[in-house]
Amino acid sequence: MSDEKYVCGIDFGTLSGRAIIVRVSDGEEMGSAVHEYKNAVMDRVLTAHADEPLPPDFALQYPEDYIEVLKIAVPEAIRRSGVKPEDIIGVGTDFTSATMIATDENGWPLCQRQEFADHIHAYVKLWKHHGGQAEADQIIALAKKRGEKWLKRYGDTLSSEFMLPKLLETFHKDRAVYDAMKCYVDGVDWIVWQLTGNYVRSAGATGYKALYQDGTFPSQDFFAELDPEFANAFDKLDAPVGQLGDKAGEITAEAAAWTGLKAGTPVAVGNIDAHVTAPACQAVEDGQMTAILGTSSVFVVSGPELREVPGMFGVVDGGLVKGSWGFEGGQSAVGDIFAWFTQNCVPPSYHDEAAGRGISIHELLTEKAADQEIGQHGLVAIDWHNGNRSVLVDANLSGAIVGQTLTTSPEDQYRALMEATAFGFRVIIEAFAENDVEITEVVAAGGLLKNSFLMQMYSDVTRKPLSLAVSAYAGALGSAIHGAVAAGAYPDVPAAAKAMGKKIPNAYTPSEEAAVEYDKLYAEYKTLHDYFGRGGNDVMYRLKDIKREAAARKHG
Structure with a gap:
C-alpha cells in the first residue's frame, strides 16, 4: 500500500x-x-x-x-x-x-x-x-x-x-x-x-x-x-x-x-459541481454530453468550435477541458419538483402505505406511475417550478399541470411531472442539435440515477441511449481527478479521466414504441412551453407580481 x-x-x-x-x-x-x-x-x-x-x-x-x-x-x-x-x-x-x-x-x-x-x-x-x-x-x-x-x-x-x-x-x-x-x-x-x-x-x-x-x-x-x-x-x-x-x-x-x-x-x-462530473464518467471528449440529474439538472458537452446556441446557459473556451469549447444547458428544478410534490401534494394514506412497506414515498409513487400506460393520466405538466434555465432562461416562469379532473390521482401527477422533466431535457438536446453542437453520447450521473423507471423514460423521450456514471460520488471523484492532474500524476484531465473515471455504456436504450407515444405528449408540452414561455400569455409573470405585492404588504 x-x-x-x-x-x-x-x-x-x-x-x-x-x-x-x-x-x-x-x-x-x-x-x-x-x-x-x-x-x-x-x-x-x-x-x-x-x-x-x-x-x-x-x-x-x-x-x-x-x-x-x-x-x-x-x-x-x-x-x-x-x-x-x-x-x-x-x-x-x-x-x-x-x-x-x-x-x-x-x-x-x-x-x-x-x-x-x-x-x-x-x-x-x-x-x-x-x-x-x-x-x-x-x-x-x-x-x-x-x-x-x-x-x-x-x-x-x-x-x-x-x-x-x-x-x-x-x-x-x-x-x-x-x-x-x-x-x-x-x-x-x-x-x-x-x-x-x-x-x-x-x-x-x-x-x-x-x-x-x-x-x-x-x-x-x-x-x-x-x-x-x-x-x-x-x-x-x-x-x-x-x-x-x-x-x-x-x-x-x-x-x-x-x-x-x-x-x-x-x-x-x-x-x-456539475461540470467536474464529466471526467468521473469518462465524458470529456467532444460530443459526449454529461447529464447531471439531481435537485436540478445540468447538461454539459464539449465541442471543437464556438457555436452560439440561443437559450444555452453559456459557452466557454476551456470551460470543461482545455482545448475545447464547453457548452452548458440545464433545468432549474428536477428532483426539487418531485420533493415538493411529495411534501405538499400527497395524502397521508400514501405516506402510511410507503412506511408500512418500508419504502420511500418516491418509490411508491414511481411504482404506481410505472403501472400506467403512456398518456393514461390525461395530463401534461410544465417543469418550471423554479423558473426555466434553458432554453428560455427566465426565473419568472412557474410550474403547471394541465388536464386535472376529480379522478386525478397523486401518481398521475407524479408521472406527469417526471415526463415534464424529460420533455425539458429533450428541448435542450434539440436546441444543441439545431445549432450544430453534436451529441454523440449521453452519460448520466447524479442522485436520480437510482430511479430506473425515470432513466428509461429519459432514454425513450429523447431517443438517446443513456450511459451511467458508476460512482455514487461522481462530483467528488471528478474533483479528485483534477487534484491528481494538479499534483502532476497525469499530464491532463482526459488522461486522468481515462484511468480513474468509470461508466456503464448504454445502460438504457430507447424503445421506439414508447417514444412514439411520448411524442404525442411532447407536442402538447411544446405548445404550452411556447405559449407561456415565448409571450403567448404572460399570466405567470402577472401572478409573480401579485405574489410580490402581497408579500410586500404583509411585511410592511
Missing part, C-alpha cells in the same frame, strides 16, 4: 458536502464521508440569524457550514480510507456555481461580521437565488442596446442566477454591504481560497457565471452605464484566472489542522 498514491476530492452540493479518498492509479474509492449543512438552504427565514423572514425568490446559505465540511467530512473520509495523509498527493474541489459570497480583502464573509449579521444581502446567495431578476433584465437590456458581443455566448439572455445580477441586486438593495465588500467571490473559488490562502478564479465558473470571455469581464464602461456609482464593481471581481487542472496553491497549516491533510499538498483550481 505504501507504493500507492491517493488524492482527495471534496464536493460541495446544495444541501451537503462530501469528501472521498481515491487511488490515483485506477480511481478506486477508498473512503468517503458526508456532512449536511446545519442551515441548509434559507429560502423562507434567515435561520442563521434570529429566524428573520426572507422576501420571495431568496435562497441564502451560511459560509461556516462549508468550513464544517472541511473539519468533519474530510478527516472522516481519511479515517475510513485507512490512507496516511502523507500518501495523499493532491486535492480537488467543486462547488455549486454562482453561489456568491461577499467578503473583505482577506476572504472573510461579511455575514460573519457582527455589524452585518442582520443584513440579508451579506449572506451567501445560493445558485438558485432569484431575487435579482429585475437586475438581470436591466443588464440584458443594456447589453442589447450596446451590442455587447459577449451576450451571444449566453444564448442572448442572462439568468438571475449569474454573478452580476446578484451583485447589482446588492448594490440596489443594501449599499452598506456593497460598499463594505472588497471581493465578490464564487463559492467555487472561495473554498480554494480557504484551503490555500490564494484567491484564484476558476476559468470554468468565471466564464460561465461571471461573463468572463476572451480574457476579460464586461468593460468598466458597461458597469458605469448600469449606474455611475456601480463602476467600481469591476474592482470587486479582480483576481487571477486559473485553468482547469492547474494548481491553485497548497494546503495551508490552518487548513491542514481542519482537514487532517498534510500542509503543502497541491490543490487544484476549483470547478463547478
Whole structure:
C-alpha cells in the first residue's frame, strides 16, 4: 500500500458536502464521508440569524457550514480510507456555481461580521437565488442596446442566477454591504481560497457565471452605464484566472489542522459541481454530453468550435477541458419538483402505505406511475417550478399541470411531472442539435440515477441511449481527478479521466414504441412551453407580481 498514491476530492452540493479518498492509479474509492449543512438552504427565514423572514425568490446559505465540511467530512473520509495523509498527493474541489459570497480583502464573509449579521444581502446567495431578476433584465437590456458581443455566448439572455445580477441586486438593495465588500467571490473559488490562502478564479465558473470571455469581464464602461456609482464593481471581481487542472496553491497549516491533510499538498483550481462530473464518467471528449440529474439538472458537452446556441446557459473556451469549447444547458428544478410534490401534494394514506412497506414515498409513487400506460393520466405538466434555465432562461416562469379532473390521482401527477422533466431535457438536446453542437453520447450521473423507471423514460423521450456514471460520488471523484492532474500524476484531465473515471455504456436504450407515444405528449408540452414561455400569455409573470405585492404588504 505504501507504493500507492491517493488524492482527495471534496464536493460541495446544495444541501451537503462530501469528501472521498481515491487511488490515483485506477480511481478506486477508498473512503468517503458526508456532512449536511446545519442551515441548509434559507429560502423562507434567515435561520442563521434570529429566524428573520426572507422576501420571495431568496435562497441564502451560511459560509461556516462549508468550513464544517472541511473539519468533519474530510478527516472522516481519511479515517475510513485507512490512507496516511502523507500518501495523499493532491486535492480537488467543486462547488455549486454562482453561489456568491461577499467578503473583505482577506476572504472573510461579511455575514460573519457582527455589524452585518442582520443584513440579508451579506449572506451567501445560493445558485438558485432569484431575487435579482429585475437586475438581470436591466443588464440584458443594456447589453442589447450596446451590442455587447459577449451576450451571444449566453444564448442572448442572462439568468438571475449569474454573478452580476446578484451583485447589482446588492448594490440596489443594501449599499452598506456593497460598499463594505472588497471581493465578490464564487463559492467555487472561495473554498480554494480557504484551503490555500490564494484567491484564484476558476476559468470554468468565471466564464460561465461571471461573463468572463476572451480574457476579460464586461468593460468598466458597461458597469458605469448600469449606474455611475456601480463602476467600481469591476474592482470587486479582480483576481487571477486559473485553468482547469492547474494548481491553485497548497494546503495551508490552518487548513491542514481542519482537514487532517498534510500542509503543502497541491490543490487544484476549483470547478463547478456539475461540470467536474464529466471526467468521473469518462465524458470529456467532444460530443459526449454529461447529464447531471439531481435537485436540478445540468447538461454539459464539449465541442471543437464556438457555436452560439440561443437559450444555452453559456459557452466557454476551456470551460470543461482545455482545448475545447464547453457548452452548458440545464433545468432549474428536477428532483426539487418531485420533493415538493411529495411534501405538499400527497395524502397521508400514501405516506402510511410507503412506511408500512418500508419504502420511500418516491418509490411508491414511481411504482404506481410505472403501472400506467403512456398518456393514461390525461395530463401534461410544465417543469418550471423554479423558473426555466434553458432554453428560455427566465426565473419568472412557474410550474403547471394541465388536464386535472376529480379522478386525478397523486401518481398521475407524479408521472406527469417526471415526463415534464424529460420533455425539458429533450428541448435542450434539440436546441444543441439545431445549432450544430453534436451529441454523440449521453452519460448520466447524479442522485436520480437510482430511479430506473425515470432513466428509461429519459432514454425513450429523447431517443438517446443513456450511459451511467458508476460512482455514487461522481462530483467528488471528478474533483479528485483534477487534484491528481494538479499534483502532476497525469499530464491532463482526459488522461486522468481515462484511468480513474468509470461508466456503464448504454445502460438504457430507447424503445421506439414508447417514444412514439411520448411524442404525442411532447407536442402538447411544446405548445404550452411556447405559449407561456415565448409571450403567448404572460399570466405567470402577472401572478409573480401579485405574489410580490402581497408579500410586500404583509411585511410592511
